[in-house]
Amino acid sequence: MKKREIKYPIELVVSLLCDKWKFIILCKLRKGTKRFGELQNEIGNISAKVLTAQLKELERNRFIKREVYSEEVPIKVEYSLTELGQSLYPIMESMFDWGMKNKDKFTEEYNIIIDENLKFSK
Numbered sequence: 001m002k003k004r005e006i007k008y009p010i011e012l013v014v015s016l017l018c019d020k021w022k023f024i025i026l027c028k029l030r031k032g033t034k035r036f037g038e039l040q041n042e043i044g045n046i047s048a049k050v051l052t053a054q055l056k057e058l059e060r061n062r063f064i065k066r067e068v069y070s071e072e073v074p075i076k077v078e079y080s081l082t083e084l085g086q087s088l089y090p091i092m093e094s095m096f097d098w099g100m101k102n103k104d105k106f107t108e109e110y111n112i113i114i115d116e117n118l119k120f121s122k
Helices: 009-017 022-029 036-043 048-060 089-106
Strands: 064-069 076-081
Touching (some): 022 064, 022 076, 036 048
16 A cells, blocks of 8 residues: 655644544543543534544554553453544644634624633543
């Protein structure tokens, strides 16, 4: 398989992280380790198939760690941020702040239901 040529740093970031769910998953994991069901419940409108695919991709790119506890019944699987994933905090916080500051500019195009009191917590 031919490797994709990436010429610009922002192109690398976009290719690794910019789709509908990845930053949302990373934001949910910034508060600590979560199981699959916890992530799905907290995110809300993501299918199990899509969440599985996104988690696999984030793990393959080393942003999250998947820990399997096979000695337990049923088998327990937990997800957490790696050091590389944690290094995205400033980017996530900047994106959060930008979204909060500019959300009112996009009310014609989107049904924005962001809580005014929402805070980015670490």
